[in-house]
Amino acid sequence: MSWRQGFFRVWILLSVLWVLLVAVFAYDGIVSPWFPGKGFYYKHGVSPPVSVDRYSTEFSDLERLKESGDVLGIKIHDLPEITLFVPANISPTERDRQIDQVHGIATTMKSTVVHQKRVEAIKQALAAVLIPPIVLFVIGLGIAWAISGFRQKPTTPVDR
DSSP: OOHHHHHHHHHHHHHHHHHHHHHHHHHHHHHSOOOOOEEEEOGGGOSSOEEEETTSHHHHHHHHHHHHTSEEEEEETTEEEEEEEEETTOOHHHHHHHHHHHHHHHHHHHHHHHHHHHHHHHHHHHHHHHHHHHHHHHHHHHHHHHHHTTSOOOOOOOOO
C-alpha cells in the first residue's frame, strides 16, 4: 500500500467521523427548533391581536397586570409557549372567540418560524459537514503534489 492510499483512507475515516459528529450536534436544531414564546392581547378588544415576544418589556408589563388580577393569562390549547392576555371581566363567549382566533394565528406563526429555523439549521449543518472535509482533501492533494516534485524521475537507458 502506498502513502497516498493510506492518507486517502484516513481522510475517508475522518470525514465519516466528522459527519457523525456534526449530525449529533445538529439533530435537535433540525428535528425540534426552538420557538420563542409569544404573548397576545387585543387592544380595546379590536382584531387583530397584538403579538409580543416573551422576553420583551410589554410581556413583562402584561405579566404584572396578570399578577395584580386585572388580566388573565390563558395558555393556548396545544401551544404551551403562547399566552393570551384578556381582561379579567371578559365574557366567556368573547374569551373563547379570542382563544380560537389566537390559536389559529399562533399555529401559523409557529409553523412558519419553525420551518425557517429548520431550513437554516439544515443549511448550517450541510456547510459544516461538507466544507472541512473538502478543505482537508484539497490540502492533502496540495501536499501530495508538492512532495511528488521532490521525487527523482526514473531514468531510462538510452538506445545507441
